Amino acid sequence: xxxxxxxxxxxxxxxxxxxxxxxxxxxxxxxxxxxxxxxxxxxxxxxxxxxxxxxxxxxxxxxxxxxxxxxxxxxxxxxxxxxxxxxxxxxxxxxxxxxxxxxxxxxxxxxxxxxxxxxxxxxxxxxxxxxxxxxxxxxxxxxxxxxxxxxxxxxxxxxxxxxxxxxxxxxxxxxxxxxxxxxxxxxxxxxxxxxxxxxxxxxxxxxxxxxxxxxxxxxxxxxxxxxxxxxxxxxxxxxxxxxxxxxxxxxxxxxxxxxxxxxxxxxxxxxxxxxxxxxxxxxxxxxxxxxxxxxxxxxxxxxxxxxxxxxxxxxxxxxxxxxxxxxxxxxxxxxxxxxxxxxxxxxxxxxxxxxxxxxxxxxxxxxxxxxxxxxxxxxxxxxxxxxxxxxxxxx
Amino acid sequence: xxxxxxxxxxxxxxxxxxxxxxxxxxxxxxxxxxxxxxxxxxxxxxxxxxxxxxxxxxxxxxxxxxxxxxxxxxxxxxxxxxxxxxxxxxxxxxxxxxxxxxxxxxxxxxxxxxxxxxxxxxxxxxxxxxxxxxxxxxxxxxxxxxxxxxxxxxxxxxxxxxxxxxxxxxxxxxxxxxxxxxxxxxxxxxxxxxxxxxxxxxxxxxxxxxxxxxxxxxxxxxxxxxxxxxxxxxxxxxxxxxxxxxxxxxxxxxxxxxxxxxxxxxxxxxxxxxxxxxxxxxxxxxxxxxxxxxxxxxxxxxxxxxxxxxxxxxxxxxxxxxxxxxxxxxxxxxxxxxxxxxxxxxxxxxxxxxxxxxxxxxxxxxxxxxxxxxxxxxxxxxxxxxxxxxxxxxx
Numbered sequence: 001x002x003x004x005x006x007x008x009x010x011x012x013x014x015x016x017x018x019x020x021x022x023x024x025x026x027x028x029x030x031x032x033x034x035x036x037x038x039x040x041x042x043x044x045x046x047x048x049x050x051x052x053x054x055x056x057x058x059x060x061x062x063x064x065x066x067x068x069x070x071x072x073x074x075x076x077x078x079x080x081x082x083x084x085x086x087x088x089x090x091x092x093x094x095x096x097x098x099x100x101x102x103x104x105x106x107x108x109x110x111x112x113x114x115x116x117x118x119x120x121x122x123x124x125x126x127x128x129x130x131x132x133x134x135x136x137x138x139x140x141x142x143x144x145x146x147x148x149x150x151x152x153x154x155x156x157x158x159x160x161x162x163x164x165x166x167x168x169x170x171x172x173x174x175x176x177x178x179x180x181x182x183x184x185x186x187x188x189x190x191x192x193x194x195x196x197x198x199x200x201x202x203x204x205x206x207x208x209x210x211x212x213x214x215x216x217x218x219x220x221x222x223x224x225x226x227x228x229x230x231x232x233x234x235x236x237x238x239x240x241x242x243x244x245x246x247x248x249x250x251x252x253x254x255x256x257x258x259x260x261x262x263x264x265x266x267x268x269x270x271x272x273x274x275x276x277x278x279x280x281x282x283x284x285x286x287x288x289x290x291x292x293x294x295x296x297x298x299x300x301x302x303x304x305x306x307x308x309x310x311x312x313x314x315x316x317x318x319x320x321x322x323x324x325x326x327x328x329x330x331x332x333x334x335x336x337x338x339x340x341x342x343x344x345x346x347x348x349x350x351x352x353x354x355x356x357x358x359x360x361x362x363x364x365x366x367x368x369x370x371x372x373x374x375x376x377x378x379x380x381x382x383x384x385x386x387x388x389x390x391x392x393x394x395x
Numbered sequence: 396x397x398x399x400x401x402x403x404x405x406x407x408x409x410x411x412x413x414x415x416x417x418x419x420x421x422x423x424x425x426x427x428x429x430x431x432x433x434x435x436x437x438x439x440x441x442x443x444x445x446x447x448x449x450x451x452x453x454x455x456x457x458x459x460x461x462x463x464x465x466x467x468x469x470x471x472x473x474x475x476x477x478x479x480x481x482x483x484x485x486x487x488x489x490x491x492x493x494x495x496x497x498x499x500x501x502x503x504x505x506x507x508x509x510x511x512x513x514x515x516x517x518x519x520x521x522x523x524x525x526x527x528x529x530x531x532x533x534x535x536x537x538x539x540x541x542x543x544x545x546x547x548x549x550x551x552x553x554x555x556x557x558x559x560x561x562x563x564x565x566x567x568x569x570x571x572x573x574x575x576x577x578x579x580x581x582x583x584x585x586x587x588x589x590x591x592x593x594x595x596x597x598x599x600x601x602x603x604x605x606x607x608x609x610x611x612x613x614x615x616x617x618x619x620x621x622x623x624x625x626x627x628x629x630x631x632x633x634x635x636x637x638x639x640x641x642x643x644x645x646x647x648x649x650x651x652x653x654x655x656x657x658x659x660x661x662x663x664x665x666x667x668x669x670x671x672x673x674x675x676x677x678x679x680x681x682x683x684x685x686x687x688x689x690x691x692x693x694x695x696x697x698x699x700x701x702x703x704x705x706x707x708x709x710x711x712x713x714x715x716x717x718x719x720x721x722x723x724x725x726x727x728x729x730x731x732x733x734x735x736x737x738x739x740x741x742x743x744x745x746x747x748x749x750x751x752x753x754x755x756x757x758x759x760x761x762x763x764x765x766x767x768x769x770x771x772x773x774x775x776x777x778x779x780x781x782x783x784x785x786x787x788x789x790x
Contacts, residue, residue, distance in 0.1 A: 037460060064435075064440065065435055111405055115510070250396065
């Protein structure tokens with residue numbers, strides 16, 4: 001087809017580099033720290049099987065019919081109640097069930113972004129969020145960060161300078177850096193955005209997977225202006241294959257998200273919504289999250305310890321308090337990007353180099369993201385050791 | 396929130412009028428011919444229960460994990476093979492599983508439409524497709540139609556005049572009119588679009604629900620230019636609640652659709668894909684479609700007969716050869732739009748007036764769409780009789 005027929009937006013985004021790397025590693029003997037996949041051991045297969053069976057037996061005709069765009073009311077109610085734990089006041093009217101939290105990012109961009117509008121993000125940030133904003137032809141501007149999250153001063157300055165339509169933040173165990181935004185920063189960030197009337201999208205898929213320390217109130221919990229939207233997902237706590245996430249939003253934004261979803265996929269999968277409701281209402285969900293934490297904490301510890309032990313001297317590493325990822329900065333002269341090929345070929349280990357997470361992909365070449373949830377403890381031990389040797393030029 | 400923060404596109408689309416009418420009728424004693432819902436009796440509850448159970452037992456960890464964006468390979472293979480029956484040559488590489496066929500429309504618009512680009516459509520057409528095109532800020536232009544579908548002359552003329560980015564057509568039992576595009580028109584339409592290099596989206600969710608006559612080759616079967624995309628759905632043949640549809644597309648467009656889906660919802664629900672695969676591979680799907688036809692044909696006949704008998708003289712009505720809808724044009728002076736309120740209040744019957752299906756909603760006020768799949772035979776008999784009385788001014 002004549003390439004001129006395609007919309008301009010499509011030239012901004014190419015197939016996800018992560019998915020391309022994953023394709024290379026599938027079905028092979030390669031140990032992959034590349035994706036953001038949960039552990040297959042963590043999936044509540046038996047629970048899902050039982051709920052699906054019982055629910056289809058009881059409510060089959062309703063479950064197989066169209067659902068409302070907003071989603072299954074009892075699940076919306078339970079999510080509104082759960083939101084209280086992170087300081088968000090919500091009722092079911094504020095909850096929209098979505099086809100993964102990825103859809104929340106897409107619907108928020110659909111609701112807010114005209115071509116050339118500015119979106120402020122942590123830099124680096126979630127690759128697939130950058131791709132959404134590029135699809136909507138936003139101008140993406142990075143805000144400076146440190147180990148406590150976004151710098152409120154820089155945020156204020158950039159709000160004034162760029163008059164953004166959206167600020168996108170991952171407050172807990174950020175993807176890719178693992179950084180958690182501190183309590184005081186959360187309030188300062190919300191104040192800066194709220195006073196300027198700028199919508200905030202708080203993307204929070206990992207917060208329940210916390211290995212140590214206290215849960216912090218959401219950035220949205222400090223929202224007095226009705227401009228914050230909170231997004232989360234069941235991909236890391238139940239299953240990504242069911243494609244279920246949700247948004248918590250005030251009335252004005254909610255109306256736009258709902259209309260956006262109507263034109264996008266009408267409603268979310270009913271069986272997934274009902275099964276997750278049963279899982280939460282029974283209390284099994286909370287137990288299950290504890291099991292995930294018990295599985296992932298030693299993996300994080302093992303990966304951290306092995307990286308410290310085997311990576312070249314001068315590697316910088318921070319220990320995330322939760323989530324799925326370790327982020328490392330290699331010492332001068334070692335390029336994580338250039339080492340990927342030998343890592344896959346010689347060490348049979350895959351990871352994601354830092355560049356695709358940056359707005360300007362010429363950055364982050366000496367950084368790398370390693371996922372610790374999907375590999376086994378043994379794979380982490382062997383894989384990181386091998387990777388350390390490749391990075392140190394020993395194999 | 397400051398309304399100025401919202402994207403311009405959002406002012407083009409409001410909440411679906413159909414969904415709003417449906418909300419009014421839910422849980423009440425109103426007989427609704429309003430929605431496009433399949434019959435709950437038609438859902439393969441037992442099959443889905445069995446497949447879900449067996450599949451989770453066998454492949455639970457894979458099913459609950461992320462899937463590929465393109466979808467489950469064996470289902471893509473079986474769909475490619477099934478496409479041969481309507482003359483389309485495809486391999487699994489040409490198939491993308493989607494979150495309903497609605498997502499195909501959204502992804503096609505995302506791939507092709509820049510602001511102010513022209514989309515040509517049958518007028519009237521599927522309301523939710525119009526809303527997608529409005530969301531992408533397209534200029535929507537209607538092509539003249541008759542009882543055999545789009546008029547190729549007018550299509551050619553409008554392609555020359557408007558240089559559209561997309562032609563959108565529902566070839567079988569069109570929503571809302573029930574019209575089926577004739578064999579010869581299909582080839583003429585494809586020729587007109589192909590020669591001009593204009594992409595065609597052939598939206599075909601109803602074709603298997605054919606009550607009489609032969610299946611016709613798809614418009615896409617005449618594509619020698621690689622510009623046609625075929626879309627279909629399991630919403631009318633299996634279940635809308637599982638949210639599963641698919642696109643068949645050539646390589647160039649497929650790449651854009653896949654990248655679009657990556658940024659939108661990553662992948663489709665795995666369990667739904669596997670269950671539908673089992674349903675098709677076992678041969679149960681084909682039997683099940685026959686059952687649906689056996690259920691819907693008498694409903695179409697009953698509704699047609701009752702409208703003929705009870706609606707005001709001069710009502711124009713065509714008998715669709717399949718699908719879910721009857722379309723009527725009331726005689727001069729009777730407004731389907733104005734009669735909706737008395738119909739709901741006095742006759743306790745709901746339908747959709749014609750206007751929202753038109754590009755210019757000042758048209759179609761004397762037309763109405765009535766769904767015959769969701770109501771029972773008895774409800775059709777009683778409901779249409781009452782509606783006839785209201786429209787004739789008898790109650």
